[in-house]
Amino acid sequence: MLNQTKWGNRFLGSIEDYDGADIVMVGAPMDYTVSYRPGTRFGPQSIREVSYSIEEYSPYLDRSLDSIKFFDYGDLELPFGSAEQSLDIIGCAASDILNDNKKPLFIGGEHLISVPIVRSVYEKYSSDIYLVHFDAHADLRDEFFGQKNSHASAIRRIIDFLPPEHVYQFGIRSGIKEEFDYAKQYMHMFKFEVLEPLKRCLHDLKGHPVYITLDIDVVDPAYANGTGTPEPAGCTSGEILEAIHIMQGLDIVGFDLVEVSPDYDLSNRTAILAAKIIREALLALF
Template sequence: MLEKNVTTFIACDKPYDEAEFVLWGAPFDSTTSFRPGTRFASSAIRTESFGIETYSPYLDKDLEEDARVFDAGDLELVFGDSERVLEQVKQMTQIIVSDDKIPVMIGGEHSLTSAPVSVLARHYPDLQLLHFDAHTDLREDYLGNPWSHASVIKRCHDLLGDGRIHSFGIRSGEKAEFYWAKEHLDMHKFNFDGLEDLVEQLDGKPVYFTLDLDVLDPSIFPGTGTPEAGGVSFDELRIAITKLAGLNIVGLDVMELAPHYDHSGVSTAVACKIIREILLTFSK
């Protein structure tokens, strides 16, 4: 008898009822400020994931044995309607959280992060946001659009308020954004200095982790819509993620791969490996 052909991220094929994590794709890039293409990320990541091993020699863990992840596929999102798409993402997040599972969103553009943050902030009134990125993303709006990916952390601040957003790797933004951040955010420019101290401070608190992959240097990760020179290395990012192992992660996302800008496929391979390390790091 033939079986239904379903492509999942490698080894993320556990039954929903048994899953700790629910991984799903959000193929949307209507507000990108430079180069579009992140809507192709989740499908490329699933396909290319079969080029990496399920076993992590860094963590001595295996996705087959040490993680319980259900891949729910991609949402069918309305192209060009940011507010409607955000509602769709909220609905998906609510289903997963209501079933006492951890949502793992694969973007797609970074603007979508505000949707799961809004849902989880209702479930966890003391929610903290941990943010790895090249960009401040603190504009009130971009070309009149308050839901732009250049405004996503400002929208998250609208939800969470001062002192609950912790940004690392930031190296690009308007002067006004950096000065605003000094008053309202916990921002660490250029690298992950201060991360270990923060992990101690966040012990026991619910944390949403958002990773914009352009935190990586474009020499390692050119496949993104807004590349910024001067980023971190793969190992620096991997080690930083490992340091988060003790946190109470209640949701996370990995955003902003635009696979077609790297015809070698290396950027997608890097994204796949980072997702593997994240899932294994946070698996109970």
Template sequence: MGGRNFAGFPHIERLSDFMASSDDYAGARAVLWGIGQDFTTSYRPGTRFGPGRIREASYGIEEFSYHSRKSLTEKNFFDLGDVAVVFGDVQESLNRAEQVARRLFADGKLSLMMGGEHLVTLPVVKAAYEKYGDDLVLLQFDAHADLREEYLGNPLSHAAVMRRCLDFLPARNLYQFGIRSGTQEEYEFGMSRCHLFPHEVLEPLRRVIPTLGDRPVYVTIDIDVMDPAFAPGTGTPEPGGITSKEMIDALLAMEGLNVVGLDVVEVAPGLDHTDRTPVLAAKLLREAILAFG
């Protein structure tokens, strides 16, 4: 597919949009965009189709939220489209994503990214760190710690994405919620150097929030933080997760934070014939727009 160059954004293609998005990039507070990459998926592939299907699913939910009692009609947000990834070239695809993220942060936008495998979080967090430095806080909601130094000899793997973020971000700035899978080494690293909260989400999150003040916060949500009963369409499902309602409540709890970026990743729509996973992802993004946009 051919890409387009929009307002200084190279390597972007736009095939559809999220419901209620505007055509006003300059006036938009939040910008939605996708990185459909799944080159390092370690089990079941298909997350490259996540951004497109999430957009389609957004038209199956309401603009008004019963959770926040707000409507997307009150918000001005822009759907940029997706990064035109280079299939088979992980580094070039990440470079392209980083260019987009860097521009969004330079323009003062709230970055709302849809994956793609979890590795696509790396270039966005890197761009955020370039702007905010050691003040940046990373909140991870995930079934997996993603703290491996490498996976099958590859340091650029979705199973190592948080460890790669810690190549530049201080480990104490990483808060991990809902984690219930990983190696012993990952567990010991997370418990000793990061803020790792196995299994739990809401209770530890509510304790952490008052300590963050107005520091810039990046939120990454791997859809597998939810139990597979609520989100079966993901490459590495892990039983024993939270409910979709708890994740929505977590977003509502974070409303007062200085969130500068958020992503929802690892949605593999082809693995869920019921569509509940992309619908859930669309709903989480709606709540994120209403809370932070």
């Protein structure tokens, strides 16, 4: 089911065995439905490679990765070009991790990968699960170019099974009018900003299992240009790290980071930021 990578290609600080881990990291190198620039299939390996440029120790949290047990199991083998079969494989991987009483941390890949992961988490925790979504885009289209499964429809496919009032969106600044109208009526969408609305919502999220999905394009392309659909006027890299930190204390049951497309960023700053977000998430949230 999972294809194990060589040690040198694992994320910084990964332990050596699956059984001893509390958190399992998995790469989902899929980008079959992207609407502008492809390349996010290369995101997981790029993030792993650049993770060795940062430290295991977080000065923000005064903790180090050697204080937790997480295992990077490598990338899933996905059938190129088949979104449906790939989503099935991703969902099975997430279910296996959850059934082993471990928490999933997935690296994408396009945002559509979140759908089967959240569905697996939903099946474990039932309707009590809440979704925190950081993104530049609403991802609420019912279909895109005639396709129900698209990275532009990821959150809409999630609310096919998750109550829409359980979805909290932050940093949204792009989409068609119908998406914003839908969110206004049924969901909790906070346009443009991340930190201040998140602080106000922490009370609503406490006491519930929470899944976090983070599209790197929530961050302004000045800080993270290596993504398929960059959108100006996003948050800073410091703000997204602070957002991770202030969610300490919530019952986080899973996390994914998606849409890093390294070929558009020769400096690797997008992948390095993603690696740092993952380090802080591992230390703060689990």
